[in-house]
Amino acid sequence: MAGQNDERKFPRREFLVRTLQLPCSAAVVTVLGPLALGSDAAAASQSGSETSEHYFGMGIQVDKCIGCGKCVEACKAENDVPREPYYFRTWVERYVIHNDGDVSVDSPEGGIRGFPLHEGESDVLRSFFVPKLCNQCDNPPCVQVCPVGATFKTDDGVVLVDSDYCIGCRYCIQACPYGARYLDPRTNTADKCTFCYHRITQGLLPACVEVCPTGARIFGELNALASPLRRLMRMSSLQVLKPALNTEPKVFYSKLDGEVR
Amino acid sequence: MKIWRIPDQVIRLAVVLVAAVAVLVVVRGRFVPASFGETGHYRADAVDVVAAQPIRYAGSQICVECHDGEGEAKSGSFHRTVSCEVCHGPAAAHAEDFESQTPLIPRERGAECLSCHEYLSPRPTGFPQIIERLHNPLQPCIGCHDPHDPTPPEVPESCSACHAQIARTKAVSHHLTLECETCHDAQAEHREEPRSFLPRKPTAREFCGSCHSESADSPADIPRVDLRDHGERYLCWQCHYPHHPES
Numbered sequence: 001m002a003g004q005n006d007e008r009k010f011p012r013r014e015f016l017v018r019t020l021q022l023p024c025s026a027a028v029v030t031v032l033g034p035l036a037l038g039s040d041a042a043a044a045s046q047s048g049s050e051t052s053e054h055y056f057g058m059g060i061q062v063d064k065c066i067g068c069g070k071c072v073e074a075c076k077a078e079n080d081v082p083r084e085p086y087y088f089r090t091w092v093e094r095y096v097i098h099n100d101g102d103v104s105v106d107s108p109e110g111g112i113r114g115f116p117l118h119e120g121e122s123d124v125l126r127s128f129f130v131p132k133l134c135n136q137c138d139n140p141p142c143v144q145v146c147p148v149g150a151t152f153k154t155d156d157g158v159v160l161v162d163s164d165y166c167i168g169c170r171y172c173i174q175a176c177p178y179g180a181r182y183l184d185p186r187t188n189t190a191d192k193c194t195f196c197y198h199r200i201t202q203g204l205l206p207a208c209v210e211v212c213p214t215g216a217r218i219f220g221e222l223n224a225l226a227s228p229l230r231r232l233m234r235m236s237s238l239q240v241l242k243p244a245l246n247t248e249p250k251v252f253y254s255k256l257d258g259e260v261r
Numbered sequence: 262m263k264i265w266r267i268p269d270q271v272i273r274l275a276v277v278l279v280a281a282v283a284v285l286v287v288v289r290g291r292f293v294p295a296s297f298g299e300t301g302h303y304r305a306d307a308v309d310v311v312a313a314q315p316i317r318y319a320g321s322q323i324c325v326e327c328h329d330g331e332g333e334a335k336s337g338s339f340h341r342t343v344s345c346e347v348c349h350g351p352a353a354a355h356a357e358d359f360e361s362q363t364p365l366i367p368r369e370r371g372a373e374c375l376s377c378h379e380y381l382s383p384r385p386t387g388f389p390q391i392i393e394r395l396h397n398p399l400q401p402c403i404g405c406h407d408p409h410d411p412t413p414p415e416v417p418e419s420c421s422a423c424h425a426q427i428a429r430t431k432a433v434s435h436h437l438t439l440e441c442e443t444c445h446d447a448q449a450e451h452r453e454e455p456r457s458f459l460p461r462k463p464t465a466r467e468f469c470g471s472c473h474s475e476s477a478d479s480p481a482d483i484p485r486v487d488l489r490d491h492g493e494r495y496l497c498w499q500c501h502y503p504h505h506p507e508s
Contacts, residue, residue, distance in 0.1 A: 063385055064385060065385075066377055066381075066384045066385065066388055067381060067383060067384065068376045068377040069376060070347050070376070070377075074318060074346070074351070077317055077318070077350075077351050078316075078317045078318055078351065079314070094383055095383075096383070099508055113372075113376075114372075114375075114376045114379070114381075115381055115383075117380075117381060117382075118381075118382065118383075121382060121429070122433045124382055125508055127382050127383035128383045129383050129384075149297070149302040149303045149304070150303070151303075152301055152302065152303035152307075153301075154300075154308055155300065160307065160308065160311050161311075162303060162304050162307035162310070162311075163310075164304075164307065164310065165294065165303075165304055165307065194311055197308075197311045197312055197314075198311065198312050198313065198314035198315075198316060199316060199318075201312045202316070204316065204318075204320050205320065207317070207318045210318050210320055210321075210344050210346065211318065211344050211346055211347045212344075213340075213342060213343040213344070213347050213377055214342060214388075215342045
């Protein structure tokens with residue numbers, strides 16, 4: 001047989017060595033490859049956490065909101081949000097709880113022009129305003145679903161949209177459990193509250209916090225030892241919206257009624 | 262004869278593979294933005310793009326650098342937490358160029374005051390509210406109130422001037438005929454400095470019992486309970502809302 005005749009030309013030892021080399025080299029590549037790449041990624045994230053000294057959050061005192069809508073107006077002016085009444089980065093909802101326990105929620109034009117007197121006023125057990133905005137989740141569903149990496153969480157904890165990179169697929173608008181996103185009709189890209197990132201990086205307050213006449217909104221550092229926000233967190237019991245979704249919002253509400261969704 | 266002759270088909274496959282990898286590298290280099298992945302699965306430069314957005318609201322700290330008189334008046338008044346730009350509108354352009362850019366100066370009776378001070382039941386108790394069509398009709402607000410120090414020119418006569426929500430609730434309840442002072446002992450100073458002199462509230466079950474207990478000396482149609490066995494573990498207002506006891 002040919003194999004037996006050619007034994008000297010292709011010895012068994014060489015055959016075994018060569019057959020073993022293949023899986024060995026594959027194993028080396030699979031083990032070392034990710035290690036080499038991983039060290040790059042680790043270095044990048046380390047430098048990222050070094051540069052970020054901020055971790056922003058917001059507190060909202062529901063019992064101080066007077067429903068004047070100045071925050072909605074200021075947000076639209078500051079961030080050039082379309083004026084049509086279906087595009088909001090922040091808006092105010094009015095909850096009315098009737099004597100029979102029924103709850104009605106309204107937000108005419110997001111509350112930008114205030115609220116009309118509620119009809120059937122004598123039937124009201126209690127009512128209050130709840131300002132809403134992007135919750136800047138620590139575990140953001142909108143970021144998970146973005147197919148291109150156009151929405152992301154910065155090291156400051158703020159969730160932003162890269163409008164140059166967004167393809168306008170609307171997945172993030174569907175994914176947001178708080179209804180905080182909209183599709184900008186001029187650019188056909190997703191948009192949302194940025195905590196006024198251009199202001200807070202320069203030491204200013206977000207526009208809605210700046211104009212809130214009663215101080216219902218408090219903005220600050222979540223990891224600072226002393227800040228107005230930390231004081232609020234120390235002094236009052238706080239809730240977040242839809243805690244069961246495990247989105248870990250960084251917008252905290254105090255004195256929030258159990259009916260608020 | 263060579264032992265390790267690379268077969269032709271392997272060479273062809275290798276050429277295709279190398280070409281495919283080359284195309285992938287070129288296409289990836291062409292389409293993936295420069296800073297993508299530097300700090301995460303996103304374009305790191307996008308953070309700077311968002312941060313470069315122009316500022317419209319200057320912040321009241323800048324306003325009072327020139328308008329120090331108004332800032333001084335406001336800092337001790339009820340409007341101390343109200344930023345200048347709440348009424349005067351976004352003023353960053355005015356702060357840059359104060360000669361050609363003028364902010365809003367609202368003088369008429371209208372939305373600027375009423376968006377906060379018109380009566381609405383969801384507004385917090387104690388927040389000063391008026392019913393616009395009853396409160397000095399057609400007069401401009403700034404005729405009587407200085408917006409930078411809006412202390413009312415006359416001390417409010419009725420509790421409902423500030424506590425409109427409670428007054429309105431009480432007006433449709435069985436307690437409508439009771440004066441606020443029946444239950445609350447409000448000092449005179451409360452009308453001028455409401456937060457420094459808080460009115461007192463009842464502290465004991467016996468206070469409600471003075472009308473509603475079996476032995477009370479009160480009109481016969483008032484509902485009665487036996488204080489000894491009616492909710493003895495609780496204070497009355499832990500279950501009943503005194504301004505609307507039916508609810």
